[in-house]
Amino acid sequence: MNILMFGRSGQVATEMIRRAPDGVSITALGRPNADLVDPRGCAKIVQETNADVIVNAAAYTAVDQAEKDKVLSNIINAQAPAAIANAAAIRGIPFIHISTDYVFDGSGTTPWKPDDRCAPLNAYGRTKRRGEEGILAAGGQWAILRTSWVFSAHGNNFVKTMLRLGSERDKLRIVADQTGGPTAAADIADTIYRMAMRMTTGPKVGGIFHFSGTPDVNWAQFAREIFMQAGLFTQVEDISTADYPTPAKRPHNSRLDCESLKKIFGVERPDWRISLRRVLDELGRLPSPAKGGSRAA
Ligand SMILES: NC(=O)C1=CN([C@@H]2O[C@H](COP(=O)(O)OP(=O)(O)OC[C@H]3O[C@@H](n4cnc5c(N)ncnc54)[C@H](OP(=O)(O)O)[C@@H]3O)[C@@H](O)[C@H]2O)C=CC1
């Protein structure tokens, strides 16, 4: 199977490249080869490819900055994915796109199902939702994988922020009223490969699916687990969203119901604490006894 992927240096793209299964060849297009600021150029690449599956792992992901960069983030997150989806539909090539928990308004405490009403609270979420709508309108065979709170050893993410701040300070104030499922980029990559295999064999499948690590936690609990596993003694004070003002609003409830992914693709929610341990190991941030396996994740 040949996969053409938009994105090369992001968290998910990096893991896709590293984790390609035997028999899968992946061509990853970075910004110099495929700039999502040029949706027509991206569509042209799809028109000319001989790939069996197209994956989009590139996006504008700076949540607070997107409040200022509304036009740019909309081109990258909405117009480019729609153009890629249109070209893929015309060519009859299955298309897999990644989206986010931030398409929801975060109300309630029930895990969001793929068909639940979207009402994004911030510009990033609105552009990601418009991207979803463009893909839906394109037709063809597509799958949108919504995920949340992505972490890995590379790029920018909450784990790396906590390791940096935790090494500098004795105490951190972290919001405890936003709940979701942290998700390792490596686990997302494995899931996308599973979806790609299934979408190119057997009866036609597609639609919107949810995937996040388990158990659901708030950011403060996530931070405590990071410090515990990394052997840092940084104290975490629970605070409310109101105590940590940011340019972009973030949803209180980011829990994702991942049942349909399990049903259609056989993918279970992975325990993010185990994936976190692997990431910390890769970063060289596990305390020495844990490397021998005595400190459980
Ligand atoms: N990060 C998270 O917590 C979450 C992410 N997602 C979604 O998952 C997907 C992957 O995210 P993740 O791996 O974390 O992303 P990253 O933030 O790690 O990387 C984003 C990638 O997109 C690329 N990119 C940005 N702008 C352009 C452009 N104009 N043309 C080409 N490439 C561009 C970047 O390239 P460059 O390195 O050159 O800047 C980078 O490689 C995205 O769709 C995101 O919305 C969903 C939920 C949570």
Ligand SMILES: Cc1cn([C@H]2C[C@H](O)[C@@H](COP(=O)(O)OP(=O)(O)O[C@H]3O[C@@H](C)C(=O)[C@@H](O)[C@H]3O)O2)c(=O)[nH]c1=O
């Ligand atoms: C650094 C820090 C953050 N926070 C809070 C702010 C915020 O509510 C939460 C997470 O902050 P971040 O800015 O790291 O996370 P954020 O960029 O909002 O992460 C999101 O990224 C996009 C791309 C997604 O799609 C989402 O699923 C989600 O992963 O932690 C604190 O409370 N204290 C702190 O010291």
